[in-house]
Amino acid sequence: MKAGIIGTGHYVPEQVVTNHDLEKIVDTSDEWIRTRTGIEERRIAPDDVDTSDMAYHAAVQAIDEANLTAEDIDMILVATVTPDMGFPSVACQLQARLGARQIAAMDISAACSGFIYGVVTAKQFIEANVHQNILVVGVEKLSKITDWSDRNTSVLFGDGAGAAIVGSVSEERGILAHELGADGSGIPHLHQTEEDFIYMNGREVFKFAVRQMGDSSLNVVKKAGLTKDDVDYLIPHQANIRIMEAARENLDIPVEKMSKSVHKYGNTSAASIPIALSEDVKAGKIKDNDVTVLVGFGGGLTWGAIALRWGK
Ligand code: ACO
Numbered sequence: 001m002k003a004g005i006i007g008t009g010h011y012v013p014e015q016v017v018t019n020h021d022l023e024k025i026v027d028t029s030d031e032w033i034r035t036r037t038g039i040e041e042r043r044i045a046p047d048d049v050d051t052s053d054m055a056y057h058a059a060v061q062a063i064d065e066a067n068l069t070a071e072d073i074d075m076i077l078v079a080t081v082t083p084d085m086g087f088p089s090v091a092c093q094l095q096a097r098l099g100a101r102q103i104a105a106m107d108i109s110a111a112c113s114g115f116i117y118g119v120v121t122a123k124q125f126i127e128a129n130v131h132q133n134i135l136v137v138g139v140e141k142l143s144k145i146t147d148w149s150d151r152n153t154s155v156l157f158g159d160g161a162g163a164a165i166v167g168s169v170s171e172e173r174g175i176l177a178h179e180l181g182a183d184g185s186g187i188p189h190l191h192q193t194e195e196d197f198i199y200m201n202g203r204e205v206f207k208f209a210v211r212q213m214g215d216s217s218l219n220v221v222k223k224a225g226l227t228k229d230d231v232d233y234l235i236p237h238q239a240n241i242r243i244m245e246a247a248r249e250n251l252d253i254p255v256e257k258m259s260k261s262v263h264k265y266g267n268t269s270a271a272s273i274p275i276a277l278s279e280d281v282k283a284g285k286i287k288d289n290d291v292t293v294l295v296g297f298g299g300g301l302t303w304g305a306i307a308l309r310w311g312k
Contacts, residue, residue, distance in 0.1 A: 038241025162274020
């Protein structure tokens with residue numbers, strides 16, 4: 001039994017907030033944000049659209065793309081650090097709203113690495129033949145924990161959702177290798193404050209991210225018994241174009257083979273990798289048999305990477 005991704009979906013709110021819009025709120029400039037991060041605009045959800053709403057839209061699309069119905073889903077995993085409420089989980093909200101059976105449903109908290117954690121968790125249940133079709137969602141409404149008066153963080157983040165169905169695929173396809181890790185000693189550098197806002201020491205996180213994205217992506221390629229030359233496509237966590245470029249250069253991958261949506265969505269944390277995956281699959285950028293590397297890092301500090309061969 002081999003696990004792979006058999007359907008993808010994504011949803012982003014309609015409202016676009018540009019760098020120029022932010023110039024009116026904090027002491028920043030379009031030029032600073034573009035050159036330091038690669039971000040040009042981001043999507044922000046309105047008050048009446050919460051995390052579970054975005055998750056629902058992405059999930060419906062992924063279930064449909066996998067040619068399944070909600071009844072076929074036998075586990076729901078939602079990666080988020082911005083649930084609608086402390087409990088119940090977004091996964092339980094989704095179970096009810098999708099009309100799924102009374103299956104296992106839970107949230108995963110691993111910040112920007114959460115979707116990778118979710119897919120790797122799903123893989124274990126599929127390959128143990130315990131479950132057949134697992135819905136994994138990465139979703140964030142970061143705008144509700146963003147301090148809009150803090151220029152160090154408010155220019156970086158956006159809202160959105162991405163989803164994937166993890167199911168069984170043929171022996172030649174699917175997830176070839178993975179790596180997950182965490183280092184809680186990094187908590188002072190990136191965490192939620194008592195006022196519920198994001199605090200980030202950008203320089204420390206930057207250094208960690210460059211090292212970890214490079215190491216983890218190479219590690220999964222090696223674990224899969226492959227070399228850099230075998231990699232057809234790279235989807236790095238869309239946090240900052242300079243961090244993404246470092247990961248790309250580490251794998252010697254040409255620019256056109258790296259996913260890039262940071263300019264239009266900013267950093268959507270757990271949603272960034274599944275949004276990119278869903279968009280790129282629909283745009284035909286990832287083709288059957290392509291060796292694809294997904295790699296992310298985030299608060300925890302956490303990290304994760306997956307090497308997979310695309311297709312069923
Ligand atoms: N506009 C203008 N100036 C700014 C802004 C802004 N929006 N933000 C910070 N600055 C200023 C700072 O005040 C500081 O000024 P100072 O030197 O006078 O004190 C200076 O710019 C900061 O310069 P650098 O630290 O050199 O900026 P750097 O090139 O490192 O870029 C950035 C900062 C973009 C935050 C970068 O460090 C970064 O991307 N870090 C990683 C962030 C990340 O990816 N986090 C992901 C995890 S998020 C999660 O898990 C939810």
